[in-house]
Every structure is written in C-alpha cells, then in structure tokens.
Amino acid sequence: TSRAAGRGTWSIYHPEMSQMAAYRHWVEAELYGALQRDELSLHYQPKVLAATGETIGYEALLRWNHHQKGSIPPSEFIPVAEQCGLIQQIGDFVLRRVCEDLGKLPDHITVSANVSAAQFNRDGFVANLGRLLTETETRPERLEIEVTETLLIRNLAEVRRIMNGLRELGISLAIDDFGTGYSNLSTLSELRFNTLKIDKSFVDRLTESDDSASAMVASIVGMARSIDAGVVAEGVETQEQFTLLKAAGCTVMQGYLFGKPMPLSAIKARAGEARATGDANMPFLASDN
Numbered sequence: 001t002s003r004a005a006g007r008g009t010w011s012i013y014h015p016e017m018s019q020m021a022a023y024r025h026w027v028e029a030e031l032y033g034a035l036q037r038d039e040l041s042l043h044y045q046p047k048v049l050a051a052t053g054e055t056i057g058y059e060a061l062l063r064w065n066h067h068q069k070g071s072i073p074p075s076e077f078i079p080v081a082e083q084c085g086l087i088q089q090i091g092d093f094v095l096r097r098v099c100e101d102l103g104k105l106p107d108h109i110t111v112s113a114n115v116s117a118a119q120f121n122r123d124g125f126v127a128n129l130g131r132l133l134t135e136t137e138t139r140p141e142r143l144e145i146e147v148t149e150t151l152l153i154r155n156l157a158e159v160r161r162i163m164n165g166l167r168e169l170g171i172s173l174a175i176d177d178f179g180t181g182y183s184n185l186s187t188l189s190e191l192r193f194n195t196l197k198i199d200k201s202f203v204d205r206l207t208e209s210d211d212s213a214s215a216m217v218a219s220i221v222g223m224a225r226s227i228d229a230g231v232v233a234e235g236v237e238t239q240e241q242f243t244l245l246k247a248a249g250c251t252v253m254q255g256y257l258f259g260k261p262m263p264l265s266a267i268k269a270r271a272g273e274a275r276a277t278g279d280a281n282m283p284f285l286a287s288d289n
C-alpha cells in the first residue's frame with residue numbers, strides 16, 4: 001500500500017503522486033496529437049510605453065485548446081514537453097507562427113517569443129532561425145527571444161556562442177522572470193542582454209506602504225541601465241503598481257491593466273480601434289500626470 005514505507009513517510013506509491021504522474025503521462029500522449037490536430041495557437045499580450053500608453057510590441061504566449069478538455073495552461077504542458085523532447089517541435093511551431101504573424105502586423109511592432117533552454121541549446125538553433133527569418137521575410141529587429149535565468153546556470157561558453165550568433169542575425173535577447181534566479185551583473189553584462197523583464201513577484205509586492213519593493217525595482221532598473229539594457233515590468237494589474245513602477249524608472253510595462261493575452265485577430269482589431277478613439281484604450285494614464 002501507499003503506507004508501506006511507514007507512518008508519515010512518503011512512498012513512491014502515494015496516490016497523489018501517481019495521479020500527478022498519470023496526468024503528466026496523459027499530457028505527453030495528448031501533446032503529440034495536439035500538434036497533428038492543430039490545437040496549439042498563440043495569444044499576444046501588449047507591451048506598452050509607460051509615458052504614452054502606446055503599444056510597442058507583444059509577447060507571444062502559447063495556448064492549447066484540447067478537443068475534449070478545453071484550455072490547458074502552458075505551466076502544465078511546457079514542462080512535460082521539455083522533458084519528453086516535444087519542445088523542439090512546439091518551439092519550431094511558435095517561432096514560425098510568430099514570424100508569419102509579424103508580417104500581418106504594422107512594421108514598427110515587435111514580438112517576443114519564449115524559448116526553452118533545450119530549444120536554445122539544440123544544434124542548429126541559430127542557423128534554423130536565420131533561415132526562417134529569410135523565408136518569412138522578417139526583419140530580425142522585430143523579433144525578441146525571451147530566455148530564463150536557468151539557461152545561465154550551466155555551460156556559459158555555449159550560451160555565449162549562441163547569443164553571439166543571434167545578435168549577428170540582428171535579433172534582440174531578453175531575460176525573463178528576472179530577479180528570481182541568481183545571475184550576476186558581470187554575466188548579464190558580458191552576455192549583453194537587450195532587455196530585463198522584471199518578474200511579476202516584484203510587481204505584486206508594490207504598494208504605497210512597502211518601500212522595499214519599490215527600492216528593489218529601482219535597483220533592477222539601475223542594473224539594466226548600467227548594462228545598457230531596457231526593462232519591462234511583467235504582470236502589472238493595478239493603477240498603483242503602474243504609478244510606482246513609473247516612478248521607479250520603468251519605461252515599458254505588460255500586464256492585465258493594459259491587456260490580457262489575445263488572439264491575433266483581437267489585437268489587430270484593437271489597433272484599429274485605438275487609432276479611431278485616441279487614448280480611449282489607455283484609462284491607466286488618466287490619473288497620472
């Protein structure tokens with residue numbers, strides 16, 4: 001039984017654990033079909049300039065609409081895809097779709113795509129991406145790759161080589177969920193990241209009464225400046241967070257306050273609406289002057 005190892009001891013047969021393993025198994029099996037059945041799609045979340053509210057670009061976020069279960073979040077299937085190797089095919093799908101969609105958006109708009117470590121480190125990643133840009137006639141300056149700090153833990157020489165290759169192509173590089181790992185300033189500076197994305201956990205802590213959170217954000221902004229990188233705050237939900245982030249020197253923001261991730265058709269409609277109604281889509285600017 002699950003208690004075979006003794007009272008209060010976890011055994012590998014614990015029912016909750018086997019349920020989780022079974023779920024992961026199911027996800028893996030279904031994920032193969034998801035690619036075939038065309039159940040994966042991208043949503044786009046706006047990134048706005050704090051000063052004007054203008055949308056300057058979007059982050060592409062993967063969505064899975066399973067034919068029976070409906071929507072399954074990336075937090076549940078990306079780790080499985082990374083483990084079983086399917087992340088390569090899924091990653092190829094994401095980058096191709098992003099390049100195709102860039103062609104349907106105004107030329108000044110940029111899009112960032114999340115790339116897993118396994119995908120980044122795969123042989124030929126840079127060469128394949130170069131071919132994709134050519135094939136889809138995408139200006140490389142319009143594409144940004146987001147990686148997390150976990151990428152920097154191992155094999156820095158290899159990471160440096162790949163990053164240099166991407167830079168030669170003309171693609172920008174962002175470090176995602178910044179502040180949750182332990183990358184140091186010299187590594188960041190050496191790798192010449194273009195953007196630091198301040199993790200939502202810092203943004204969540206921002207309130208008028210918590211000075212330490214504001215100080216933390218200001219120090220990340222300072223760090224970014226010192227390595228000549230830009231900052232984007234993630235997960236901005238309230239007017240108060242917006243005001244405090246702006247005061248701390250954060251110039252670009254992303255979060256539900258400005259827009260949730262939406263299908264391409266919705267962001268195209270929104271862009272048209274913004275032109276027609278001026279700043280009607282930017283109520284967050286109203287109380288800020």
Ligand code: C2E
Pocket residue numbers: 045060061062073074075078094113114115116146176177234235236237254255256257261
């Ligand atoms: P991430 O790259 O840090 O993306 C930000 C996440 O925060 C997204 O969750 C987004 O929907 C959510 N978010 C944005 N603004 C707000 C807000 O104001 N409030 C709250 N509560 N959440 C907000 P999502 O779409 O569920 O994606 C989760 C993670 O899955 C991503 O985190 C990224 O690490 C991964 N992911 C998503 N798409 C891809 C992909 O195409 N490839 C890879 N490798 N990973 C992906």
Ligand code: MG
Pocket residue numbers: 059114146176
């Ligand atoms: Mg991201």
Ligand code: MG
Pocket residue numbers: 176177197199234
């Ligand atoms: Mg993030």
Ligand code: MG
Pocket residue numbers: 176177
């Ligand atoms: Mg994240």
